[in-house]
Amino acid sequence: MAKVLILLFFATLALGIPVAFTMGIAGMAAILVDGALNPLIIPQRMYGGIDSFPLMAVPFFILASELMTACGLTTALLRFANDLVGHIRGGLGHVNVLVSMLFAGISGSALADAAGPSAIVMRMMRRAGYEANYAGALSAATATIGPIIPPSILMVVYAIADSRVTVAGLFLAGILPGLLLGLSLAAANHFVSVRHDYRGRTHRASASEILSSGIAAGPAILMPAIILGGILAGVFTPTEAGAVATAYALVLGLGRRTLSMSALYRVLVRAAVTTSSVLIIVAMASIFGWLLTYAQIPQTLAGAISGLTQEPLAVLFLLAGFALVCGLFIDTLPALIILTPVLSPIAAQFGIDPLQFAMMLVLNLTIGMITPPVGPVLFVIATVGRLRLEGLSRAVLPLLAAELIVLLLVILMPAVSTVVPRFFGFAN
Template structure:
């Protein structure tokens, strides 16, 4: 009865369009009440327990740091630097879109922040330059998915809290190669589309002094990922403390550039608080839902079912990837990650799949869900800021989506892409 209530209510409220955080909370509380033997206060305990975590404190810090860096005007500096490097190539603004997303990902760690920030700016630039507006929007949406892969990543922090077999630092390192592959795949796709449609780059290659000046302007933003990763790997501070350091750095930088007046600073803190509260609400509700899944022994039952189908590790990984991909189509990325990690993670471990390899597969898989209908929150952001029709945007993103799925296939087939860098630094088995 308990399991049926949980599943039926979760699916029903999701279909009705109830926000996913509340679908998990409603279904979880109803399942506990339907059981009759559990104290309903368990739901409150699990909610508070889910967010009472020292590593989770990194999330508000990284969110605030990204908002401060954006308010400092460093997005424009990154755009100038990217344009100086790749703007002369065929389809130059498309390549700028990819590169600036990779650079900004080292600051924000969020696909939505990337889409609403530099993604929206480059979309307008591409539209003025004569690119098809739907392709420009699709590329901005696709490149935004690099944000959760390249460190620092909010999703990586949440995953590390949900699975004690990995660390935040290990996951940050594991995302370096997949993030680079994702950028290269999207750049290659943009080149093919640009050749087919005659999209040109800037008239001339940037000269050395222009590149140097653009690099100097973007240097404060480029230093942020180095400070975070360098401090963590050097043992100077933890991932959570790295977030606090990032905030201090961004705040000092904004004050030094005279870009943060009192009114702007208050607006930055308000936006960061809004984003953080929504994330923590999802984490709290998903903690109840995830605990119930474990209580009902759903991971063990799934593992036994898979063991009855096959004992081949790669086949199991493909089955788990397919299941995660379907979930990513209908459930937002963050709650899907919190729900699936305690369910699928033990199954992967039972079949001998490296935890970092599985983590990257799952995070990349669910990140792709950010740009796939019917949920696709990044598509909705781009459609809103670009005033584009969602159905046309969904069609335009298909070749870019194929490129991302190809990268996912590489990550599944070659575990070394995810595990080599962490292993070099001692963060992998």
């Protein structure tokens, strides 16, 4: 059964069939070949995969992100970032990084960032004389900060798949790696800017201008603080935090009179479509992941790794390499749902900290979003910027190297993932 499941999955994936349906087709075929399983287990597992109270946070965070974007706060974030760092060498590149870090606290999604603020800054960079492929590559790379800095949709899904961690713990674990990711991309942008003589704007913003733009962007910056603050204070759960964020964004849009009824309707439609695509992937991946466990793939893989090494760090490197290869060919969300129940027990068996492993896996698969041949963020940027994927893939390599350095730090230094959660009492 395991051979049919895996071979058919990759065969249908190679044919270009959407990943949600490849998992369903492979799962159905494996059940029929096995003969011992009732096909009715498919709808049962699909329903069980999405019948989760914590998963309700996903549509709330998606809707909150859409509402904040519709309120026009992206422009305010851009102005604030430009006032802060636009004057230094490679200024617009640093603006790109900073805006993505700020927007990550609103969207929690790389694709939302790539299609929104990153795409806007990319066009600004091209008008300012930056090489088109580099502007696109930096925009793609900075978009990957979205799933790392809380709130993160991927971390909500991970916490559902691995009972050893909580959503709040994962949110806190993502803060330091997210900041390191931003700093590494800013450093890479600096070196590229020195090499190509990309200068910042001639006018340096005054303190009053920075204060003014900061106040305008304040409502957007405040949202992640409300989410994390409420969770840490015990006022509400992560799911309730999503609802609070949605209510906050709605009140903000109506109060500022930037959200009309027609705009609200479009926001609801976009959020419903995005949520539906996420939930069907979660449902199908639940079947696929359960079948992998039923076929004892985790035990087989753990046995193979045990035969190679008993050293936890070496095991973590092996798991990271395996996840990195999977991220090249499978979209991030289904890969996360499939790999978590398979690899997490192996990490636990070798005594690897659950938060460290979670951050390694999430960061690993997020990096896969800018690596060909799948690289969904690259495809979004290539489409929006009308760029050739080949040139974009070459330009992203130095930025990819910067992100891999952060991944290496997460693997080598558990404290990168655990120090913040431990400070707030969310780690062992």
